[in-house]
Amino acid sequence: MPLTPNVARRAAVSATAVGLLLASVAGCGPAEAPEPSARTATHAPRSPEVPKAPAPTRLVVPSLGIDSGLLRLGLNQDGTVEVPPADEGMTAGWYAGGAVPGERGAAVLIGHNDTRFGKAVFHDLHTIAEGADIAVSDGAGEEIHFEVTGTETVSKKAFPTQKVYGATDERVLRLITCDGAFDAEGHPVDNLIVYAKLR
Numbered sequence: 001m002p003l004t005p006n007v008a009r010r011a012a013v014s015a016t017a018v019g020l021l022l023a024s025v026a027g028c029g030p031a032e033a034p035e036p037s038a039r040t041a042t043h044a045p046r047s048p049e050v051p052k053a054p055a056p057t058r059l060v061v062p063s064l065g066i067d068s069g070l071l072r073l074g075l076n077q078d079g080t081v082e083v084p085p086a087d088e089g090m091t092a093g094w095y096a097g098g099a100v101p102g103e104r105g106a107a108v109l110i111g112h113n114d115t116r117f118g119k120a121v122f123h124d125l126h127t128i129a130e131g132a133d134i135a136v137s138d139g140a141g142e143e144i145h146f147e148v149t150g151t152e153t154v155s156k157k158a159f160p161t162q163k164v165y166g167a168t169d170e171r172v173l174r175l176i177t178c179d180g181a182f183d184a185e186g187h188p189v190d191n192l193i194v195y196a197k198l199r
Contacts (some may be wrong), residue, residue, distance in 0.1 A: 008142060053100040054138035059092050059109060064124050065133045070094045070136075073110060083110050089120035092175075098165060102144040103137040106165060106172050109136075113188075115178045122177035126151075126192055134173060134196050146173045146196035153179050153190050164193060171198040 058069045071093035073082040084093045099105030112120035130148055137143040148165035154160060164174050173196040180190030 053103050053177045054092050054140050054142070056095070056101050056107070056109075056115070056136045057139045058137045060135040060137075061132065062135075064128060066092075066121060066124075068111070068121050070109065072096050076173055081110070084112060086112070086115035086117060089115035090115055091122050099171075100138075101146075102142075102171060104169055106168055106174055107126075107136075107173045108165060108176065110176050113179065113192075122175065122192075125177050125194060126179060127176060128194055133199075134175070136173070145199040147199050148194060150180045150195045152193045152195070154193065155180075155190055156188075157193060158191055160193075172196065 004125055028116050032048055055068050055072060059066065059070055068091050071084050071088065073084070073093040073095045075097065076082055081097070082093070085089055089112045092109050094101075095108040096112060099107040101107040101109075111122040111125075113122045113125065114120050128148055130149065130150060131147040134146040134148065136146070152160075164176070175194040175196070177192050178188035178190070179192035180188050183189050
């Protein structure tokens with residue numbers, strides 16, 4: 001899948017300014033469902049600024065048994081956010097248009113809960129508890145820890161784009177996957193968002 005160049009560490013412009021409506025995660029589905037399109041509903045914020053910190057390479061959530069490498073995700077040609085390909089369902093991805101984890105801004109990690117190949121990396125994300133530890137490391141070996149502050153299940157038709165991707169001076173992390181019931185085409189209708197702050 002084509003990846004765009006590394007875009008911004010954080011979104012410096014508002015969702016309105018770039019004409020955003022939604023930025024939900026699509027592409028998750030039951031194991032038996034046909035593979036859906038690997039893209040989100042619409043655009044996510046970006047800016048021409050290039051991250052100066054090393055890109056994240058690994059995600060560990062001890063309480064859920066998650067230990068995953070991180071793919072670099074950019075934007076599709078239509079400006080929608082990429083998600084990991086279905087055949088790499090056990091690997092999460094970092095949206096390079098957001099912050100580098102640990103830097104100021106919202107860092108966003110995206111993963112499937114299931115694909116046509118079966119259980120995926122964020123299959124059990126709905127069970128994560130407030131206060132749970134999330135560790136993200138980079139190629140230089142630095143490990144940064146975040147603490148879960150809450151979770152939210154939202155309709156993909158009403159995804160809180162600004163809340164998830166919008167500019168902030170805080171050092172925060174969001175994990176996103178699919179959730180909820182399936183539509184007529186076998187795609188989950190909701191997204192699960194995990195919010196975390198730097199420890």
